[in-house]
Amino acid sequence: MTKKIILLLFFPFIANAASLPESLAVPGGIVIKQLAPSHTKKPTASFLENRVLIVKNQDHWTAIVGIPLSLKPGVHQLQVTTSHQKNKKVPFTISAKDYPAQYITLKNTQMVSPNATNLARIKKERRPINRALNTWSEKDRIETDFSLPVVGRLSSLFGLRRFFNNQPKNPHSGLDIAAPKGTPITAPTTAKVLETGHFYYNGKTVFLDHGQGLISGYFHMSAIHVKPGQRVYRGEILGTVGETGRVTGPHLHWNIYLNKAKVDPALFINSYLAQLKGESIN
Ligand SMILES: [Zn+2]
Structure with missing residues (x-):
């Protein structure tokens, strides 16, 4: 640290x-x-x-x-x-940006082509997720200087064009930081917990509201230590790194949303990037 x-x-x-x-x-x-x-x-x-x-x-x-x-x-x-x-x-x-392609093999084919039962679950989960992501909370002072939510190794960059078992899927919408299971994930600024849940693809998830449509998401956690409505302070533990949902190993998938668009979280933690690249999980 x-x-x-x-x-x-x-x-x-x-x-x-x-x-x-x-x-x-x-x-x-x-x-x-x-x-x-x-x-x-x-x-x-x-x-x-x-x-x-x-x-x-x-x-x-x-x-x-x-x-x-x-x-x-x-x-x-x-x-x-x-x-x-x-x-x-x-x-x-x-301007245009060419994001590289990434090919991932998943043994669990239900994570690539879910059956009717799992599709029904995915559809049902969209409601609380969308409700969280559609939040607009009026707040004058917005903190945009984010701290690192977890220290680890950058394992997948934002925007990669993704193929799961050779099938084209949505591009990678966040930044992946690999770290051993149980590594604490902390709030990057003071924020309010919007929603928590255990979702099909995202696994154990926390969404934070930073105000005025700036929202962050923490996926694939092994444990969640916060509750919706709770205020969290910068550095406070949200939960721990895990491998729940669609993953190939333990990591934090970190999303940042601005005006409902998923943007590259690296733009918020520029000064920490070198440090992440230098880290190793072992
Ligand atoms: Zn990811």
Whole structure:
């Protein structure tokens, strides 16, 4: 564990300096746009009809926009309402990004082509998951300087085009950090627990609400130590690394959602990435 994380565990207020995620204008990335001076009324913004996170940063109201992996490269626009103008269009350009392919073999074929009983379970589980992911909680001060939820080895990057037993599936929507079963997973900022559950593909799961549509998800846990509605502090233990759900070994699959788009969690923990690559699980 690094000195910084230990400090964060004991002195959570140290982490209060504003720091935005890294911007990367590609599908699965983040666009950061200054909208209006911060002495004016806070603007509102939406992208693809979903409200967008707005923070006060360096004298400006600034939008932090999640770009869906499925978005076509090209010019897109934010719909912005400021104290001066309603539904102003703010354009930005998204470049293409070639995410590599990943081929995974799963012995449990039910994790690739589920039968009717399992499909019914998967369908039923969509409701609590979607309810959690559709949450918008109004909050002025949003912490975007995330700490590492677990120390381990980066085992799968975000965005990989995935093939399970040679069948094309959805791209990898999060970041995988491999660590031994039982390794603590901690909250990357102060947040509220939105939902917990044991889901078919995701295994034992926790969703955290960071405010204004910034949501994080922790999958495949071996144990969950928090309850929905509970406030958690940066560094507080959410549960432990496991191999529940669709996995090939113990790891944390970490998702980050912005305006309902799954974005690359690496953009939130840029300063820690080198440290993760250097880690080994053994
Ligand atoms: Zn994963």
